[in-house]
Amino acid sequence: MSMLEIKNLHVEVDGKKILNGLSLTIEKGQVAAIMGPNGSGKSTLAYVLAGKADYKVTEGDVLLDGQSILELSPDERAAKGVFLAFQYPVEVPGVATMTFLRTALNAQRKTRGEGEFSTPEFMKLVRETSAKLGISQEHLRRPVNVGFSGGEKKRNEIMQMAILQPRLAVLDETDSGLDIDALKVVSDGVNRLRSPERSMIVITHYQRLLNYIVPDVVHVLAKGRVVKTGGKELALELEAKGYAEFVGEAA
Amino acid sequence: MNVELRTAKTEAEQALSSAYQDARERLPGRGDVAELREDAFRRFEASGLPHRRVEEWKYTDLRALMRTAYPLAAPPDASTRAGARDAGAIFSSVDRQRLIFVDGAFAPDLSDLSAEQGLSIGSLAEALAKSDPLVTAHVGKTFATDDVAVALNTALMGDGAVIRIAAGTVLRRPIHLIFTASSERPQASYVRSLIVIEKGAKATIVESHEHAGAQVNSALELVVGDGAHVDYIKTAQGSGLQISSLLASIGARATFNTFAFAAGAELVRNQAFLRFAGEGTNAGIGGVSLLRGKDHVDNTLLIEHAAAHCQSRERFRAVLDDEAHSVFQGKIVVKPHAQKTDAKMLTRALLLSETAEAYNKPELEIFADDVVCGHGATAGALDPGLKFYLMARGIPAAEAEALLIQAFIGETIEEIAHEGLREALMIASLKWLGARK
Numbered sequence: 001m002s003m004l005e006i007k008n009l010h011v012e013v014d015g016k017k018i019l020n021g022l023s024l025t026i027e028k029g030q031v032a033a034i035m036g037p038n039g040s041g042k043s044t045l046a047y048v049l050a051g052k053a054d055y056k057v058t059e060g061d062v063l064l065d066g067q068s069i070l071e072l073s074p075d076e077r078a079a080k081g082v083f084l085a086f087q088y089p090v091e092v093p094g095v096a097t098m099t100f101l102r103t104a105l106n107a108q109r110k111t112r113g114e115g116e117f118s119t120p121e122f123m124k125l126v127r128e129t130s131a132k133l134g135i136s137q138e139h140l141r142r143p144v145n146v147g148f149s150g151g152e153k154k155r156n157e158i159m160q161m162a163i164l165q166p167r168l169a170v171l172d173e174t175d176s177g178l179d180i181d182a183l184k185v186v187s188d189g190v191n192r193l194r195s196p197e198r199s200m201i202v203i204t205h206y207q208r209l210l211n212y213i214v215p216d217v218v219h220v221l222a223k224g225r226v227v228k229t230g231g232k233e234l235a236l237e238l239e240a241k242g243y244a245e246f247v248g249e250a251a
Numbered sequence: 252m253n254v255e256l257r258t259a260k261t262e263a264e265q266a267l268s269s270a271y272q273d274a275r276e277r278l279p280g281r282g283d284v285a286e287l288r289e290d291a292f293r294r295f296e297a298s299g300l301p302h303r304r305v306e307e308w309k310y311t312d313l314r315a316l317m318r319t320a321y322p323l324a325a326p327p328d329a330s331t332r333a334g335a336r337d338a339g340a341i342f343s344s345v346d347r348q349r350l351i352f353v354d355g356a357f358a359p360d361l362s363d364l365s366a367e368q369g370l371s372i373g374s375l376a377e378a379l380a381k382s383d384p385l386v387t388a389h390v391g392k393t394f395a396t397d398d399v400a401v402a403l404n405t406a407l408m409g410d411g412a413v414i415r416i417a418a419g420t421v422l423r424r425p426i427h428l429i430f431t432a433s434s435e436r437p438q439a440s441y442v443r444s445l446i447v448i449e450k451g452a453k454a455t456i457v458e459s460h461e462h463a464g465a466q467v468n469s470a471l472e473l474v475v476g477d478g479a480h481v482d483y484i485k486t487a488q489g490s491g492l493q494i495s496s497l498l499a500s501i502g503a504r505a506t507f508n509t510f511a512f513a514a515g516a517e518l519v520r521n522q523a524f525l526r527f528a529g530e531g532t533n534a535g536i537g538g539v540s541l542l543r544g545k546d547h548v549d550n551t552l553l554i555e556h557a558a559a560h561c562q563s564r565e566r567f568r569a570v571l572d573d574e575a576h577s578v579f580q581g582k583i584v585v586k587p588h589a590q591k592t593d594a595k596m597l598t599r600a601l602l603l604s605e606t607a608e609a610y611n612k613p614e615l616e617i618f619a620d621d622v623v624c625g626h627g628a629t630a631g632a633l634d635p636g637l638k639f640y641l642m643a644r645g646i647p648a649a650e651a652e653a654l655l656i657q658a659f660i661g662e663t664i665e666e667i668a669h670e671g672l673r674e675a676l677m678i679a680s681l682k683w684l685g686a687r688k
Contacts (some may be wrong), residue, residue: 050639050643053635075646075651079644090637091656092641092655093656093662094657094658094659095655100641100644100654104641104644104645104646107646107650164644170335
């Protein structure tokens with residue numbers, strides 16, 4: 001069975017149609033890149049998968065392990081293993097990163113009927129994970145993302161992913177705002193999480209990220225649906241030719 | 252011809268007048284004190300209870316809210332006093348010196364009167380009766396105001412604490428003034444306290460009000476000496492009407508922090524009249540109000556920068572549910588010679604329901620030209636973007652909201668220096684949050 005099946009998905013935001021019959025299948029263990037011009041619906045797809053309110057599904061379905069997740073709240077989806085690495089991670093004043101991580105992890109485990117992590121177990125997990133991503137203890141004590149640079153916020157997203165161990169990770173333009181060194185750290189973090197049991201959707205505008213996170217498959221999105229699918233070489237082709245072909249064709 | 256339009260006295264105003272006439276002979280203090288009472292009473296007679304057309308009371312219309320004036324509380328009997336034995340439990344985890352007042356009267360048998368070097372504690376009623384020089388020197392003189400609630404307090408003050416902390420004394424533990432009123436019968440109490448913290452002394456003062464259906468008008472005069480360090484925390488819980496006035500005069504190079512906390516309090520008016528009388532003082536004035544049902548909590552400040560080089564920070568937050576009302580009025584006055592004043596005021600309200608109302612009114616009156624002053628006010632619902640972020644990580648909606656509210660409150664409570672008091676207030680906040688439906 002496929003990990004994720006998106007069937008003929010139509011989505012509106014504020015009465016405006018963004019996704020227009022998008023169909024896509026992600027296999028277990030697959031890393032799929034989704035590329036496309038601005039406004040093609042990439043971020044909308046990410047939000048719809050995570051369950052953001054105000055995104056109205058008018059037609060179609062999204063199946064995770066063969067079951068529809070559209071009626072599930074964001075936290076229920078997270079407990080089923082859906083993780084969204086935000087393009088713009090929000091700052092959460094007053095909530096220490098450690099508290100946030102522990103609350104999230106234990107809430108997911110509780111929903112899944114698993115026991116809570118003990119404090120020493122949890123501390124060890126966070127220490128090891130943060131060290132690999134170059135996140136300091138000082139950052140862990142600070143409120144979530146408050147005063148973090150763009151690169152620090154993105155690294156924090158990947159740290160959360162490593163701690164929560166999702167089955168389906170959606171990375172929404174994780175490369176935006178990263179310099180080359182940060183890009184490498186973040187990509188290494190993502191690559192360490194590649195596993196036959198975990199699928200990833202890597203959303204990006206540029207081919208650059210895909211040099212570091214090499215995808216199994218590349219889908220091109222334009223005007224709210226998949227217009228082309230190919231191997232990793234498709235990304236290079238797009239980098240050379242741009243998206244004009246697809247924008248023109250769909251218009 | 253000048254005709255002052257004055258509506259007929261309300262029932263409550265009439266009752267207050269006769270309460271004073273009946274009690275004046277019994278109230279402690281003669282001579283100057285009696286004169287002080289008379290003056291204050293005349294101020295009340297001239298203006299009546301403050302109402303919505305009095306700017307400072309615009310959002311807490313006392314004339315409308317106080318339909319009747321309850322009779323002055325009689326001295327509490329033995330069983331009432333026994334009921335107050337565990338009062339002030341909000342800070343039960345903190346090693347502190349408790350002073351308990353039941354129905355407005357000092358209860359020395361329930362209080363901890365252990366002596367500490369440089370600390371003296373007494374009752375206001377006794378101090379007034381024997382014309383204690385400390386009381387004569389300070390009571391009614393800390394901050395001159397025409398405020399009618401203060402005037403009523405002065406006219407009718409019965410008992411309270413008189414505390415002197417001698418120069419250079421560093422108190423080992425917080426002093427906890429606990430005011431509690433029983434619910435046996437409707438009654439009113441007028442308590443007045445005086446705390447003089449002399450030069451270079453350091454003290455943490457906590458004042459808690461826990462009342463059941465009473466009308467309580469309390470006032471505290473704080474005289475803060477040069478270089479002294481005072482942290483003052485006030486908590487309000489319970490039903491009935493509770494008006495508290497803080498009148499403070501703060502010396503030079505002092506550190507002065509106040510925090511007003513209200514949770515599960517029906518009708519509270521906290522008013523602070525603060526004057527920076529000496530240069531180089533740092534002050535942090537803060538508070539958190541947690542309101543639900545028809546709770547109403549009003550924090551009104553008048554802060555006078557009367558000396559140069561002082562810094563003040565006002566930070567107030569309110570969380571409102573159901574049909575609750577919160578009021579914040581903060582007025583900062585910078586006198587002409589108070590150059591290099593640095594004053595910032597920020598008030599934020601978090602509205603959890605469509606029917607809750609938050610009134611935020613910051614005001615600046617600046618008469619000096621070399622100052623940094625600013626104010627900001629926000630009111631809004633929980634940020635849906637933040638809530639989604641938390642939920643996307645697996646935190647259920649109710650828990651996500653609780654975490655965000657806790658964070659909103661916590662950012663302000665964190666400013667409290669004393670760890671035990673800080674934690675106790677956080678726990679009280681969580682308890683309030685836990686009762687959220």
